[in-house]
Amino acid sequence: MRDVVEALQRREAEEKVPAIRLEIDYQLVTLHDALQEKDEIVIKETKARLLMLRERLNQFES
DSSP states (O other): OHHHHHHHHHHHHHHHHHHHHHHHHHHHHHHHHHHHHTOHHHHHHHHHHHHHHHHHHHHHHO
8 A cells, every 4th residue: 555655646746846847947037037127026925936836846856
């Protein structure tokens, strides 16, 4: 049973990690644009999203 659960978790990670990485890339572009425009609100929101995405990515990669 344990093997089945581990296999399902690996498969879930294989599916979600690329999507999370893509979202991180998008948020980095958004952050770059906000930094160029000196938009403090967007900078703060984007950094918070990036932190959340990093935590999710770490969960799947550990």
